[in-house]
Amino acid sequence: MSDGTVTEIGWSSADLESRRERWSLPLGDTDRQLLGADARAGRWDLAQGVRKTLDTFVRDSIRSVGFAHVRNLIDPAASEDAAVTGLSFVLGEFGQIVVQNAQGDLTQVLRDRDGDGATELGFHCDTCDLLVLLCLQPAVRGGGLTKLASARHVHDLIGRERPDVLTTLQEDWTFDRTGRAGEQVVVSPILFTQPDTTVGCYYQTRTVRSSPERGGPPLSARQWEALAVLDEVLYRPEIAFGLAMAAGDLLIIRNSRVLHGRSPYIDEPGPNSRRMLRIWMNTEVL
Template sequence: MTDDTVTEIGWGSTTLDTRRALWSQPLGDEDRRLLWADATAGRWDGAAHVRDGLRAFTEESIRSVGFAHVPNLMDASADGGEIVEALSFVMRDFGEIIPQNAQGDLWQVLRERDGDGATELGFHCDTCDVLVLLCLQPAVLGGGDTKLASARYVREIIERERPDVLATLEEDWTFDRTGRAGQQVIVSPILFTQEDGTVGCYYQTRTVRTSPERGGPPLTERQWEALDVLDEVLYRPEIAFGLRLAAGDLLLIRNSRVLHGRSPYVDEPGPRARRVLRAWMNTGSR
């Protein structure tokens, strides 16, 4: 524990439903216009107060619950290149955008590929400090909600119900990410206590389960059981909070404290297909 200890809230789905002001603050149309003008010009002028308010809200929200939601940040119908440039400028206040794949892409538009929208994306943590998502087009035929889970709340439940499993999850695990951006092999506990006193997490269910096939240490029966218990807890209805992003909504997620996934969705081909702009960002803190 340090002098910089964070006031962290361990939350479930009901907590977030009833305390929306903790994590969501919409941008008014006039503030959005001013922000867009400054961001596209590449200098802060008329939107300096918007910048200050946005930074103060997101810092406090991420400090308390681990993520921040800003509806109506940008006009998602604007030119894609301009959106990337404008959002890159705004994000300079928060950290450094880093490559998110082996091709070195700093920004990527997520869309349905080979019908994968019909399947659920399991809970995981990306390998960066903060995940940046800007919704360009929601799934018009339903689904595609971002699913969020508090590492602290998950830990509290497992500690209460299965302290033996928690002890296993707090041991080192091997995540073989060969061929992906950043560190290729990561050895880390799945649940741990960070320097600021918050409960941390690092989890990729497919990566940790298949790492032995790529030369990592074999998993014991005790470890297989711990993974199964963790997955079962994560999918309890009181755990995950589902957030449906509207066009222009910004979502920032601190990966070391919040696990995220995505519900399945039904897409529509063409300009109304679901699209989400994604970036990975390092902030120099966990």
Template sequence: MGAVTEIGWSSLELDARRELWSLPLGERDRRLLRADARAGRWESGVEVRDRLGEFARNAVDSVGVTQVRGLVDPARPEREATEVLSFLLRDFGRIVPQNGRGDLVAVLRDQGGDGGTELGLHCDTCDLLVLLCLRPAFDGGGLTRLASARHVHDLIQRERPDALATLREDWTFDRSGRPGPQVVVTPILYDRKDGTVGCYYQTRTVRSSPDRGGPELTDRQWEALGVLDEVLYRPETAFGLSMAAGDLLIVRNSRVLHGRSPFVDEPGPYARRMLRVWVNEGEEWAR
């Protein structure tokens, strides 16, 4: 496993370097991808696949995130967008279920008013988080929030090395009843084999673990969690990404935390609608 050139970033730095991680696709590209997805094999869209794959690989390796603007035409049927997405992701690895029913694609939308509540920064239990925006929130809310684990690590290292030492110890995340591993024992911030800084954090499951039989959190651990949250929610830490209809986002879970800002939904055909896919990488993408 070779070393990766990692770029840690603040919100301002990520915004200023969009050319590293955000790629636009044109109508011709979309048409070729659509035709090959319908056929179920790569033919006329091979050049688009190679260009997109190389860009995504470099961006996910260096920045930890990549955006493809205009991957699909939102005016076309949703089943077609799902078909294109599933076909394209074959080159990225294996799509894994998101619940006990075995659903491979989840639809993210306001449920019982939960869109009005901010979704805190966290990591999912898969290699790559994939989001495809079919319709953004009509009020401009619902931004996808992104934070660099390297940037967070370096800030805490400078300001509170004692808290960082605690965050680098093993923590227990009890995820009982959720898809994937039911109990995850891991440091919150750690060194990865490729030389990058990794992160695993789910604010509720780490705090509720003692209630489900896990070890009690010490005063030192509670303090470290408070330091982590304070750094995560500084304005300069997390970047708010506005995704347009048709945009694709790929996030490496071990390198970038993600969340969502609140939004007010519009019932009916104008409701916010986002597709989520979880991918575990194949050998050619594994890091």
């Protein structure tokens, strides 16, 4: 088991490409089947070895790079209900599942509901400790990559290039989330130092820009410039890592240390449409 020590790494896209074993774990079919059997039974039995492997890997990966990727966790042919059951069983080791919206949903299947091809999602952080994504079906025509960016790397790069902007991003910003689950108005720096000395982040690109329209403080010219610089940095190829997920793959992201988004894709209606199962969690152990 991990000893709980945080060994933060501020990574670039090239760093992740060259060190996949640090953050991506392939699960064999036999281990996946044992895990599925225990999930259906609702207790750990046959898959105790898999349990230990997953526990150590997920904890160590999140404490170093801020996220963990497990390939082939769930049978790609499993139904959505079976996928939810299997994933919820595994996640019980790491924290508590929390509601995602005002309707009280504990799980959501993300898909392109508009069908207009405008499927890119800007970098942001969700309002929970852990974002969990399980790929049910990737985009069959390509695209739809999950994009990741290290808060530490973004912080250090902006600090070198634009220390004035970093100072602005370290000030309090207002995020009006009225009508959503959880805290309705969040006041937080966008980049900050956490108690464990890691660099933290809290960012929602649309919310921070629209908050003044909902009664929040107006954004100054200095703040608008800081947001523009932040977005430009986040979209640099060396910062934004694109992760292609296959059906059955799991991704767990520590929201306070890794920003995420999604590259555009053109969906295909019907059973081949891109679908991603999302769960939010809070935790004291990761």
